Amino acid sequence: MKKNGAEKKFIPLDELLERTDRELGSGYFPEKSEPESAEELPGSAPCIRFVLDDILMAVPLSTALEIGRQPRITQLPNLPGWMLGVSNIRGEIISIVDLKAFFGMAPPGLKRNQRFIILHNAEMKTGIVVDRIIGIYTPERIDTGTRSQLYRAADAGKMAWTAYVSGVVSLGDTVMSILDTDKLLSCPRMNAFRGE
């Protein structure tokens, strides 16, 4: 992970959990404001920032249900490697996706100290495993221009994840890529187990 000024400060997880809970509960965040042309708009949606292989990413807080320490995962047969299995999140069975493996950044498998974020869209819930969760951040300015400059449609291989990026926020010497949760959760690969 590259140095990233003050933002890089490590927030203890418990504190973060508390903060997330507070903000999820208080209805503090406005409804998903479209990131494009959000220049100087005060109501940009808060995001949960996390790190995936040294890359700073974020998901809108409104699409996250819960974050936590790596849960106990039960492996299931006949699933692709990035589908780590299912976990019992307070009585509910939730699938856990190794996002790094899904994006083709690394072979599947858990490492110590990884965290999960439970994402949801209208149809499903799934947990993604990320390397580190940094905190909640409300970007002031989301730059769609940077996105199209930075990532191209044809980005392949290790950069294939860029297809799921909806906006980019410049933060001094680095950028934060905001993932489009819905696009991620509804892509065909993710949904190969729906039918039948």
Next chain:
Amino acid sequence: MSGPADEIIKGYMEEVRTHIPSLTDGIEKLRKNPDQKNVLTELHRLVHTIKGASLMVGIPGLSRIAQQMEDLLGDILSAKLKLTEPVFRVLQFVTGHFQTYCDDLAEKGVPAREMLHKTLLACRRLRGLPKEEDESAAASLLQSVPETEGLSGEEETGAEEDEEIAALAELARMEAGGEEAEPSGSSAASAEQQTVEPAPAAMPEIMPELLESFYEESKEHLEELDSSLNSLESRIAAPGPMSPAVKEIIRKIRRAVHTLKGAAAVIGLSNISAWGHIMEDFLDWLYEGTQDMGPETVSVLMESADLLARIVALPQDPQRSKVLSLQTRYKEIMQISGKGAVPKEDAAAPAAEPAEVGESLESDDRGADIFSRQTQTLRVGTEKVDELVNLIGELMIAAGAFDQQMSIFAEAIHELERSRERVREIARNMELEYEVRALGGLRSRSVLSPGAGAAGTDASKFEDFDSLELDQYSELSLIIRTLNESAIDVSAIFSRLSNLHSDFDGHLNRQRVLLSEVQDKMMRIRMIPMSTLGNKLRRTVREVAKVLKKKIRLVITGEEIELDRLIWEKITDPLMHLLRNAADHGIEMPDVRKEKGKPPMAVLRLEASREGNQVVIRISDDGAGLDYRSIRKKARRAGLIDESSTVTEEELAALIFRPGFSTRDTISEVSGRGVGMDVVRENIQSLKGNVRVQSWKDKGTRFTIRIPLTLAAIRALLFTVEGRTYAIALNEIREIIRADAQNMIKIPKRAIRVGNELLPITCLKEYLFPGASEKEPCPAPIVLVTECGGKAEALEIDTLLGQQEIVIKSTGTHLHHVRGISGVTIVGDGTVVPILNIPELLGMEAEPGMMSAGFAEPVSAAPGGEAPLTVMIVDDSISIRQVVSRLMEDQGWKVQTAKDGIEALEKLGESRPDIIILDIEMPRMNGYEFLNAMSAEPEYRGIPVVMLTSRATAKHQDKAVGLGAKGFMVKPYNDNEFIDLVLKLAG
């Protein structure tokens, strides 16, 4: 004419005779003084009574004549007509007719039609009705009256019928007109009238609670009715005398109809009670008036019941035409049995029954019935029951956790026992040691003994005693004594604890028994047997058979099979659809069947049974079987199969499940839209079941539906493989065997002897962790022998954990269906345990002609990066190329196509795809040749090849695999499976 009816008519004529003097008197009085309104009213009432009662006892001629007079008097009453001499003459004339009836009806008979005609004309003239309409009015009226009345014999029979029709026509007319509602009329007339009186356009205000409970009740009665009728149907094959059992069934039917009618009348649903009343009359006759019964009667009864159900469903619509036609059929049946007069008695008897039918003879009986039923049922929302079931599931889990703690408790007690022994041992040893020493050198010891100060002074007083003569206590001996006492205390605690433990254990066991009983009962609440569905299905078949004019008998077996209510709800439509289809497409017309040498009555079977943890429903007919020729034709036209390729019958059969596929050119009321089978499959798949079809030419078609039982809780065996816990439903496990040298063979393949069978040992590890490093096989593995769908499997596992009650949960909102597991469960410590679905896991489930024959290719590790795959599709059919290309492109992959092997080889030279999808039969160079050519080129060897073909046989597969193909996909394929396979192989 039979005795009792005769008696009634005779009695009735006597009654009429007593009216005649009053009539004549009245006419005379009026002649003298026309202004006596009360006399006129009295006359009107008398005539009205005669009209109504005559109809009731079955003298329509008299009734019609009386009606003419009544109309006339009505006009006078409403001052439309003046009382003039001609009027008096006509009145006297008509009264004369009454006299004729009284005198001649019994012996000579009465020229009813002629008399009526004259009366009619006379009255019409007086009332100033247009002459031109005379004929039409007369015609319809005269039709309803026999030429003569009162004669016995055949003529009478005919008259009877006519008269009944007339009565009904008349009633219908009265309704239509709706102007006649005289409360002053004789009870008989008004009762009859009310019977068919339509409900007012706006339904009377009925309290919704009443309505609701009525519907709840009516459902029960209709079901009872249906099931009684069905058992009646199965008993009555040919006309013949009734057995006591049949009588009993009829009694049941009558009771159900009666109760329903009564309930409907009480809350004011007059259409229901009206029809119920008519039906009940017929049932009365069946029960009391006749000894014989035939299939015709049963079918009439069934139609009646259907009509009743329809009216209950739509009480605003009295279904008049249907009521009339059925009523006519009742009469026919009653006459056929040669006792035409009997119903008259019945017609007369209920005449005494006033409008408030609820208060009828059996009202007490019925009242009690309703009351008891109300206390028996309680309506509870399904979600509440589900909550309870879930809670009980959780309770079971909690009890399971308690179990674990209990065994820890028991261990602790054991530990305690051991320490108690140790303490006792130490205490004894010390005591012995001490005593020996004390004996050996008491003096020196007592000095040496620690803390001898106090003891020493005490001891010195007893120096003259030998140590054997007086026990002396040093501090050590006191400690030893305390130790001994503690040992005893510990021992007491131990026994108390172990008593407690066994008490706990006893209580816990009781709890468990109760809990499982409660659970069992809860499950039962949601479970309903198929018989509740049976009636609906029977009715469907009956109606369809009628529409199609085919003769079909539906035989349902396994009605006791219970499934969750929700499952039945979801499966009802598919079942009905399959039955309708069988009736429409499968079963031939009766004459065709005769030609084929089959009985004209087709048999449609619906069999439900339990196999392992599945419920299997088979629907089979003895019809013509699938018409493969027209399926093939349609499939070709739709581009589903190639002109050239030969497709097996099984593959063709699978096509009928495709959306929009129908071999019918016309859409009928019954079938032909091509939507149904697709919906059938979808519905069944949503229950995680599957459906397959088998067909034999001219022997019939059979659909087999398999639905896994998803009880909320099952007993399961928990075991580990590679240190992970898995579960298998206990009812799938036949045996657990420890394999050893005696029952196991190792070469050439590990197999185990189970009874007389020799089963190859399947290592679960290979299926659960494909690609895991091969280890030395265990010399004496634990083997689970499972049996599912009649096929036994021997599975090697690592360790057994024991059996447990588990609650099946789904795999969440993301993973709807994971191949090889039927669900997961959460055990006491919160771990998620997969429940294995053995047939699916081992890849046995792939039924030919159903889905793709999935290749048991182990799941490789994760697919590589997101880099779009390049797929080469080699197929000679352009439509296949297009369809597959679109599917692949939808995944964001790049697609190359080639129309045969040679072109494919050329394109391979230009760029290297990640995967090749290959057809077998192609011009110039077929799939096998292409595989051969590919393997000759070392640089192409790494490219995985998936065979996409309609050849599903093992021979074709083996050949392809032998040549290096990595996967096999059978057309028609399932998109998701195909994509999965491609991902698996290319990743």
